[in-house]
Amino acid sequence: MSFEKKADLIVGLQWGDEGKGKIVDLLASKYDYVVRYQGGHNAGHTIVLDGKKIALHLIPSGVLNPKAINIIGNGVVVSPFHLIEEMKQFENLEGRLFISDRAHMILPYHAEIDMAKEKMRGSNAIGTTGRGIGPCYTDKVARNGFMIMELLDENTLFKKLEAYFADNKKLFEAYGVEIPSMSELMNEIRRYKEVLAPYISNTTQIVWKALREGKNILLEGAQGTLLDIDHGTYPYVTSSNTIAAGSCSGVGLSPKDIGKVIGIAKAYSTRVGNGVFPTELEDATGEKLRVSGAEFGTTTGRARRCGWFDAVAVRYACRLNGVDAVSLMKLDVLDGFEKIKICIAYKKDGQMLDYVPSSMDGITPVYEEMDGWESLKGAKTFADLPANAQKYVLRLEELIDTKIEMVSISPERNDTIFR
Numbered sequence: 001m002s003f004e005k006k007a008d009l010i011v012g013l014q015w016g017d018e019g020k021g022k023i024v025d026l027l028a029s030k031y032d033y034v035v036r037y038q039g040g041h042n043a044g045h046t047i048v049l050d051g052k053k054i055a056l057h058l059i060p061s062g063v064l065n066p067k068a069i070n071i072i073g074n075g076v077v078v079s080p081f082h083l084i085e086e087m088k089q090f091e092n093l094e095g096r097l098f099i100s101d102r103a104h105m106i107l108p109y110h111a112e113i114d115m116a117k118e119k120m121r122g123s124n125a126i127g128t129t130g131r132g133i134g135p136c137y138t139d140k141v142a143r144n145g146f147m148i149m150e151l152l153d154e155n156t157l158f159k160k161l162e163a164y165f166a167d168n169k170k171l172f173e174a175y176g177v178e179i180p181s182m183s184e185l186m187n188e189i190r191r192y193k194e195v196l197a198p199y200i201s202n203t204t205q206i207v208w209k210a211l212r213e214g215k216n217i218l219l220e221g222a223q224g225t226l227l228d229i230d231h232g233t234y235p236y237v238t239s240s241n242t243i244a245a246g247s248c249s250g251v252g253l254s255p256k257d258i259g260k261v262i263g264i265a266k267a268y269s270t271r272v273g274n275g276v277f278p279t280e281l282e283d284a285t286g287e288k289l290r291v292s293g294a295e296f297g298t299t300t301g302r303a304r305r306c307g308w309f310d311a312v313a314v315r316y317a318c319r320l321n322g323v324d325a326v327s328l329m330k331l332d333v334l335d336g337f338e339k340i341k342i343c344i345a346y347k348k349d350g351q352m353l354d355y356v357p358s359s360m361d362g363i364t365p366v367y368e369e370m371d372g373w374e375s376l377k378g379a380k381t382f383a384d385l386p387a388n389a390q391k392y393v394l395r396l397e398e399l400i401d402t403k404i405e406m407v408s409i410s411p412e413r414n415d416t417i418f419r
């Protein structure tokens, strides 16, 4: 068996919202295929093209390159309703978009359960996007879920849904969520089938064939490493494996199929939702980052929590994902800061830690301070950057022990410096 051609991968190294969409879009012209492997429409990739903002939630970012084929892998949880809405932004996608027949469907009741559960958690709420991601993955793991391909056999799906609601009646009652009317749900399902049937495919076979033919494939991660269900800040995480390893199960690839891993990190940190965030700044500096960086969620519009760059967390993420090169995003947001801090270690129970412990509760950041710069505007090469900005990038590179290959200095495609 030959594994000569490999799929490259883009993965977020923080808590999501690192700016992966811009890099995927930038690289998409090099790739014949762009493939999503986990998550769902909780993701929000914003791409700015010629000043126009395009928000993608489910459709891979390669959709903006007319030559790229876009695949939604089996590991993604797909809301047919939202997918259809998103597809309306584009002209005919047939032949350019394929949805795994094995991807699980988020049906309307999943979002309702998500929100009901959050309400019940009270002050311990995760701060989910309310999109039904967790309840859909829960059903998948509990072997209660419905795969996209089940849309194609309406009668069987009807019977299975009836049985599902009968089995889960008590649960729905406990959550205060109404069991949907079967006739309304089936009408909705018929509409999903009508629109989506031409796109439903065995995407694992498509990807294998593409690799065999030597095509260039990019695997597009959603969310970020610290939100990974196994390696993130559990339970304040999403319900999928966001790390590079998730692409194997989420597409049907072997570890040997993975080629270059590109990690995306913002020049500072943000997080949406609850959970530990060691470098969070709940002061004017955090507010400055939020405003300069337009740190409001693409999916929910929520204000993001902001803080300094956490080199310990990003180093951990680089190791977990086997990152070959990092793209450092939004460096321009740090323009005009007199001093910039970097978290270089954690302190817990009086002890210094240079790694991410299994529980991050109760840790405090240990900072190093650097001088800031005025503005990055107009820089085309690394050498054009102000000396202090160069020093900052080089220091981060040292701390995360991984090459920083690209530096982004504005949302525009062209404002990207390659080193």
Ligand code: IMP
Residues within 6 Å of the ligand: 015, 016, 017, 042, 043, 044, 126, 127, 128, 129, 130, 131, 132, 133, 134, 222, 223, 227, 236, 237, 238, 239, 272, 273, 274
């Ligand atoms: P869920 O994925 O909606 O269940 O949300 C779980 C956690 O992941 C919450 O803290 C969300 O804010 C966070 N989250 C989910 N998707 C994204 C994303 O695309 N970017 C940033 N955070 C996300």
